[in-house]
Amino acid sequence: MSQPKALGNQITLIDLYDLKMPERTGSYILHAEELTIVETSASPSVPYLLEGLKNLNIDPKDVKHIIVTHIHLDHAGGVGLLLESCPNATVYVHPKGKRHLADPSKLIAGARAVYGEQFDELFDPIVPVPEDRLIEMNEGDSLKIDEDRVLTFYDSPGHAKHHFSIHDSLSNGIFTGDTIGVYYPQAEGLNFVLPSTSPNQFDPDAMLNSLEKIESLNVDQIYFGHYGRSRDPEHVYEQIRFWLPRFVEVGEKVFEEKPDTSFEEKSVAVTEGLKNIVTTHLVEQNIPSNHIIYNYLDLDMKVCAMGIVDYLGKKEG
Known part of the structure; x- marks a missing residue:
């Protein structure tokens, strides 16, 4: 250890x-x-x-x-x-x-x-x-x-x-658990953060409201549940605001294209969509597609996809 x-x-x-x-x-x-x-x-x-x-x-x-x-x-x-x-x-x-x-x-x-x-x-x-x-x-x-x-x-x-x-x-820092995302120290030098949209209480509007509350505290550092510390809070907020609507858009596209499929089938499709947009971004940032970070992202994107499908299913009523 x-x-x-x-x-x-x-x-x-x-x-x-x-x-x-x-x-x-x-x-x-x-x-x-x-x-x-x-x-x-x-x-x-x-x-x-x-x-x-x-x-x-x-x-x-x-x-x-x-x-x-x-x-x-x-x-x-x-x-x-x-x-x-x-x-x-x-x-x-x-x-x-x-x-x-x-x-x-x-x-x-x-x-x-x-x-x-x-x-x-x-x-x-x-x-x-x-x-x-x-x-x-x-x-x-x-x-x-x-x-x-x-x-x-x-x-x-x-x-x-x-x-x-x-x-x-x-420390003028804040312990945020998963509220404003997962920090990936594996992406050396990127200060890379993605939202955590896991089931079954994911709510993007509430997430952004919580982000604004944290932002208003003017903290110097963020201590994530997964994993470690960022000393650039503004960049963290920026990334959540960038990625969160894109995650939801991936889900909305699947619901539009596959309206009659099961929860599991939608989740698989959303997982692939999330992995595609995140991998494309990381490769553009010179993180090769065989990097260890993808071992972490594979699991996280599956869980995020389930939360997005659950949220959109409830929204449809």
Whole structure:
């Protein structure tokens, strides 16, 4: 495994090897009087997180706060398992996600429906979080973790309704989960970001509203759930505004050309359309078509396509 990466402002990034892939999903460790972790990924990633804490000479018993930006399993699926090693920690979650961490049966059923036989390898076990260790954070709520460090929570739907983003006063940065996209460090030098339009609560208008809210905070850096930090927020906003309508347009074209096909068939067609426009762009930016980034994009475009088809299907009514 890779060594934890210091990002300055007493923040360290630990690679969690989600889906056994490096630089896909990470946890941020905030070294403060009240030690804080942002994101846990799924349960198979928890050993990487614990090993990262060990490399930082951190005893899990010293962790006070664990924050999940939203309850999708690649961000929060491991939180219950992690808590077993962090007996003094409290979990902070969006009000619309709290009950699903306490009783993950619907999360499990939904993931099993999508991933089938792969579920156990990807996500098992999903451990319930005791209700007395869960705290909801609403719009504008704050958490003081050090004398000069406050975390402020902002409701930020678009990717999911159970999503918040967290502003860190010390770094003037914000932890955005998936709200304003996925950052691909594999595209060296490009600062490359694409929207994450996964099912089943994707809403492009809400996503742009959340982007505007984040933009109004004038942050200096963005900490993504996938994966790492951008110190050029304006370029991030620009890319989401560029790609989001194009992603939706690909879906609309498929609905127009294949109106009577199944969800699965539409999803396959949208996946191909997304891969085509993204690959064309990257090749123009001198990222060859055999580059490792396409291993990440293949999976992400499939998930994005399903969210777009789901959104447009609901819109058609």
